[in-house]
Amino acid sequence: MTLEAKIREKIQLRRERIDCLKREHGDFVISNVTVEQIYSGIRGVPIQVSDISYVDPEKGVRYQGYTVDECINLLPNPEDSRFPYIGGLYYLLMTGELSTVARAVEIEEDWRARSEVPDVVFNVIDAFPDGAAAMAMFSAALLSMSSGSKFAAQYADGMDKKEHWIPMLDDSMDLIARAPEICAYIYNKKYRNHEHIKPDPGLDYAANFAHMVGLDDPQVYDLLRMTLLLLADHENANVSAHTAHLVGSALSDIYLACSAGLNGLAGPLHGLANQECFKYIQEVCDRFQGVPDEDSLTAYLQQTLSSGRVIPGYGHAVLRSIDPRFAVEYKFGKATAADDPYFQTAKAIFKTAPAILKATGKVKNPWPNVDALTGVLFNHFGLTHSSFYTVLFGLSRLMGFTCHIVWARAVNKPIERPKALTTRILEAMVSEQNLENLIR
Numbered sequence: 001m002t003l004e005a006k007i008r009e010k011i012q013l014r015r016e017r018i019d020c021l022k023r024e025h026g027d028f029v030i031s032n033v034t035v036e037q038i039y040s041g042i043r044g045v046p047i048q049v050s051d052i053s054y055v056d057p058e059k060g061v062r063y064q065g066y067t068v069d070e071c072i073n074l075l076p077n078p079e080d081s082r083f084p085y086i087g088g089l090y091y092l093l094m095t096g097e098l099s100t101v102a103r104a105v106e107i108e109e110d111w112r113a114r115s116e117v118p119d120v121v122f123n124v125i126d127a128f129p130d131g132a133a134a135m136a137m138f139s140a141a142l143l144s145m146s147s148g149s150k151f152a153a154q155y156a157d158g159m160d161k162k163e164h165w166i167p168m169l170d171d172s173m174d175l176i177a178r179a180p181e182i183c184a185y186i187y188n189k190k191y192r193n194h195e196h197i198k199p200d201p202g203l204d205y206a207a208n209f210a211h212m213v214g215l216d217d218p219q220v221y222d223l224l225r226m227t228l229l230l231l232a233d234h235e236n237a238n239v240s241a242h243t244a245h246l247v248g249s250a251l252s253d254i255y256l257a258c259s260a261g262l263n264g265l266a267g268p269l270h271g272l273a274n275q276e277c278f279k280y281i282q283e284v285c286d287r288f289q290g291v292p293d294e295d296s297l298t299a300y301l302q303q304t305l306s307s308g309r310v311i312p313g314y315g316h317a318v319l320r321s322i323d324p325r326f327a328v329e330y331k332f333g334k335a336t337a338a339d340d341p342y343f344q345t346a347k348a349i350f351k352t353a354p355a356i357l358k359a360t361g362k363v364k365n366p367w368p369n370v371d372a373l374t375g376v377l378f379n380h381f382g383l384t385h386s387s388f389y390t391v392l393f394g395l396s397r398l399m400g401f402t403c404h405i406v407w408a409r410a411v412n413k414p415i416e417r418p419k420a421l422t423t424r425i426l427e428a429m430v431s432e433q434n435l436e437n438l439i440r
């Protein structure tokens with residue numbers, strides 16, 4: 001059964017469940033919003049339904065109910081690999097069902113067949129100076145494919161809105177299929193003197209990316225499979241996924257929506273943190289000419305805080321314990337990069353930073369998040385340019401963006417339009433003064 005047929009099979013039941021919730025419990029109050037929350041990034045206010053993945057504050061992300069460890073154990077792997085086919089992961093994210101080897105391979109074959117990147121994309125990337133930000137190139141590359149959107153073309157011709165999800169899925173599959181070569185093109189332009197390498201149709205999705213940046217090594221293949229799995233989605237309310245979903249709710253095509261999501265991911269408090277984090281570890285190693293002792297590191301971390309900076313890779317808006325994605329990376333690092341001074345420094349920070357962050361009394365989660373190690377591992381295995389790391393995050397996160405958007409169309413979610421208030425209105429609300437006079 002194709003991915004489209006499997007989603008079609010599930011749509012009716014999902015629509016009925018949502019209709020039932022709205023019909024029978026439409027007035028049920030989920031939460032109240034406080035003045036504090038409205039001025040604090042709407043933190044903790046439920047604003048979305050996120051059936052693709054959910055972040056449990058203690059246990060971390062669950063993809064369609066499965067923890068990352070369960071995904072690693074239950075999804076099928078390419079031969080001799082410790083990590084699953086990305087095609088199988090995408091099948092799980094889209095359908096909620098575990099994939100067989102055959103299904104995973106079928107999805108990856110479908111991607112292979114769709115993977116030809118239009119020339120306009122390369123022209124757009126080439127128009128950037130080599131020194132331009134990799135994420136800006138990635139985002140622009142996606143925008144340049146918008147004119148080829150099947151959804152936009154069919155929408156312009158007029159179509160039943162119940163069918164919107166079908167060309168949206170088609171576009172999503174095209175986008176995911178082309179993304180590795182686009183990312184590799186950016187990498188090779190920026191860091192390998194424009195030496196481009198053709199895809200190898202014999203390799204799986206993740207391994208093929210490694211091949212296209214000149215890293216043909218089974219350990220790098222596994223690193224890529226692991227990274228693409230760990231970063232694929234993190235609920236639908238974080239900056240990038242929410243942005244992509246919001247733009248998609250205006251019925252903008254998948255390229256416009258995902259490009260917008262990538263722009264959010266490029267921010268230092270979000271996806272750029274993996275670059276910032278590795279740079280910070282390098283900074284620590286440079287400062288101490290190697291792995292610092294505990295006292296020196298404590299002083300350094302405290303100085304970071306007192307100078308108004310954050311300790312990158314630590315803290316989270318939702319998680320309240322060690323990110324299980326960090327735990328997977330840590331295990332991988334211990335097995336493959338234990339002697340690397342950057343891994344050892346990251347390990348030392350892991351031992352020292354939580355107590356220091358806790359002592360501030362304000363950091364809600366002092367534990368490491370996924371970004372605390374990704375850069376160390378990339379660097380160890382030859383991806384030494386930290387200014388590229390967020391692109392790899394984006395390559396993975398496109399899976400989450402597209403699954404949320406396809407399902408938003410499948411259940412006909414309306415355009416998003418929450419309400420905004422003014423400070424004067426809030427003042428009037430809390431003081432019970434005459435609202436009308438204050439609005440003027």
Ligand SMILES: CC(C)(COP(=O)(O)OP(=O)(O)OC[C@H]1O[C@@H](n2cnc3c(N)ncnc32)[C@H](O)[C@@H]1OP(=O)(O)O)[C@@H](O)C(=O)NCCC(=O)NCCS
Pocket residue numbers: 268269270271273305309310311312313314315316317318357362363364365369370371
């Ligand atoms: C991820 C992050 C943006 C979450 O922010 P948040 O939800 O506002 O986090 P909190 O509610 O715990 O923040 C409370 C305070 O602690 C600070 N804080 C949180 N994490 C911190 C960190 N790693 N280093 C220093 N201060 C931190 C916040 O800046 C905030 O300070 P303020 O009140 O002076 O503005 C934040 O933890 C952070 O900046 N971490 C470092 C960057 C990072 O790793 N990002 C990747 C996230 S996956």
